Amino acid sequence: MKKNILEIRVRYVETDQMRVAHHTSYFLWMEAARSELMRTNGMSYRTLEERGYFLPVREAHCRYRNSLKYEDIALIETELLEIGGASIKLGYRIFNKENKSSIADGYTIHPFTDINGRIVKTPGFFREIFED
Amino acid sequence: MKKNILEIRVRYVETDQMRVAHHTSYFLWMEAARSELMRTNGMSYRTLEERGYFLPVREAHCRYRNSLKYEDIALIETELLEIGGASIKLGYRIFNKENKSSIADGYTIHPFTDINGRIVKTPGFFREIFED
């Protein structure tokens, strides 16, 4: 299914006193990366919300293997793993751009909801755009 | 006018590789402190928004004198400095709780707006609650 790679440079604010990017930044990068995946496939998440569909996070997971320093560039490789009846699952692999070493892996699961937070079925137009 | 003190413990995520709380955290503490000031005076900012009034930030300033480390406790002394015709100004003084040393000072200015972001006059009920 759809894949994408987003480059992100580690910001100073993201470092902590261990001198590496804080573990919560990885979830921010995953969010930015799935936004980018949707946008580059012609259906931005902003547009999705304008159509009345929302993708809150039901589950988020990250496994950290290595660390990143200030000014390092992370590559966030994102893949839409599953389009379910009322939810989607995305997988992420994070690399250090410089030496391609593996930094972290993760996934997120998102139900489709309406503006009131009620679960709704995966819209047909979403499936059409994102299924190969 | 109304004053308040909020205690905040520096979180690990707030440190950076200089081993002190990052300068942007101070603005987050000021925000939490003015929320607390409103809440303890009987008109929470949540209620204000429910009544259709918003207080976005028009200006924010901070002067840093000293730093705070992870697990230090900051005291954020907040004062409502001015209630103008269509805006308010708050002042903040931040101390290290342990030794009462001065850490930073700042201020924020906020127009009153409606839900569409249009400037509106300071509501009478706000003045009644927050003017001495």
Added chain:
Amino acid sequence: MKKNILEIRVRYVETDQMRVAHHTSYFLWMEAARSELMRTNGMSYRTLEERGYFLPVREAHCRYRNSLKYEDIALIETELLEIGGASIKLGYRIFNKENKSSIADGYTIHPFTDINGRIVKTPGFFREIFED
């Protein structure tokens, strides 16, 4: 094993345009809660680092069941689940203080490392303090 409950009030900055606390805030609360768990048991994480031991995050997981709004108070119930030979695992249950509804569950796994990031054995003093 050791348990703790930390209260956290949702900040305005933590809301997003879905009008609820953003999913990454939960990981920040878990971090603050495990700091509190250590501190209230007489061995703060700051002291641990001063002794040359670090607990970076190897794995972080959260399952979101419900949402929290601005100014809601979250209870983060934290439990030290396992003390392994060279790592620890903590579990978290997040509730809405007002109605005790379950908001989220999560866990984190942390290896012990030295200042250079090398894995080391769980120090004896840690086991003594945190094992019942």
Added chain:
Amino acid sequence: MKKNILEIRVRYVETDQMRVAHHTSYFLWMEAARSELMRTNGMSYRTLEERGYFLPVREAHCRYRNSLKYEDIALIETELLEIGGASIKLGYRIFNKENKSSIADGYTIHPFTDINGRIVKTPGFFREIFED
């Protein structure tokens, strides 16, 4: 003196329940923009720290004129305004890339310090690189 423009796309996490980018994000963008300014002139802030020089924030100011929404692209125009005897001042102008409307202005002031936080004179190599 040296100028630079950095593009930043507003992330979902940066929105708040007013549906616009939170005011603290602007300070994060300014930080990323001054990092970029230094890097593109051949002296990254990372290198500066490796040489034993630090630029903590002594003063930060922002005047907000307009707001940015999720997925909007901000242009952060950064200029090194002054190189003083022991500090520097930078100015920032933030625009909406789409329509070039002015969103905010700000400045930051930074003393030079050594690794212990003691003020030191502006190093000669800094002046050579950044003075025109």
